[in-house]
Amino acid sequence: MAAWRSLVLTLFPEMFPGPLGQSLAGKALDRGLWALDILDIRDFARDKHRSVDDTPFGGGAGMVMRPDVVDAALHAAQENWAGAETSGEEAPGRRAPVLYLSPRGRLLTQSLVRELAAGPGVTLLCGRYEGVDERVLEAHDVLEVSLGDYVLSGGETAALVLMDAIVRLLPEVMGNEDSPGEESFGENEFEGLLEYPLFTRPAEWQGRKVPEVLTSGHHEKIRLWRKAQAEEITKRRRPDLWARYTKN
Structure with missing residues (x-):
């Protein structure tokens, strides 16, 4: 092609x-x-x-x-x-x-x-x-x-x-083919939502700790936490997107 x-x-x-x-x-x-x-x-x-x-x-x-x-x-x-x-x-x-x-x-x-x-x-x-x-x-x-x-x-x-x-959406351009789907407006269960918060090492920085659920290793709990966070951020920051998301 x-x-x-x-x-x-x-x-x-x-x-x-x-x-x-x-x-x-x-x-x-x-x-x-x-x-x-x-x-x-x-x-x-x-x-x-x-x-x-x-x-x-x-x-x-x-x-x-x-x-x-x-x-x-x-x-x-x-x-x-x-x-x-x-x-x-x-x-x-x-x-x-x-x-x-x-x-x-x-x-x-x-x-x-x-x-x-x-x-x-x-x-x-x-x-x-x-x-x-x-x-x-x-x-x-x-x-x-x-x-x-x-x-x-x-x-x-x-x-x-x-x-x-x-x-960035074209085949082979991004190293991780799953990445676009997990971002804001991604084409998966988070479609229509803004992206959830992201964290990396160190686990504690300037007295701020990474949410425990993300270090639990429990994939379903992590998924639910991320979805709840994405919904809350969208609802608070972009009421227009939230209204469209809840309607659909």
Whole structure:
């Protein structure tokens, strides 16, 4: 099976792979467990100044990324994917979705991360300035994805977060295949809950002791303690998640 792949469209290609070139993600990239390709949006500008933005119709502050430039970049991305399929590097017919990192988009959740990790990859459009012309988003059926209710300077840092969340779920990337299921939002009996507290040696530190149940060796009691802790933390810190968990 072909490696999961991310194709990033950005005005700042030097920002990649950034932190994804280190640790588990970096080692997986070197091993070919996933692939990263970058397209510089400015390469598709149509004038000698390599302009990619213009003032917004209707007035307002800031600049907007031009639809003709972004459209050309997205078409190049499509050709890139098509070329990979022809060469046998990608499975035919498994189209990668085009995602635009935007605070008004669909919230990035662990379930969406798992969905994207199960596919062939993603094309990530990183916006800058005030955003991208709406028409080009509609023309390419772009899915907008948000990390949360806040605004970043551009889509690059959001793209790095999204890729990190996905890459760690890919086969052979993490040493312990059970680890993702035991974390916050894991896909097991703790699904929908925040992670329980974690402890390691020494058993006593600055007068604080590890809960006795964790050193008891009684696996069922440990499981029940961890679940109770995960429920209590979720209920206290994230009432929205707790309401969804109890409903389901």
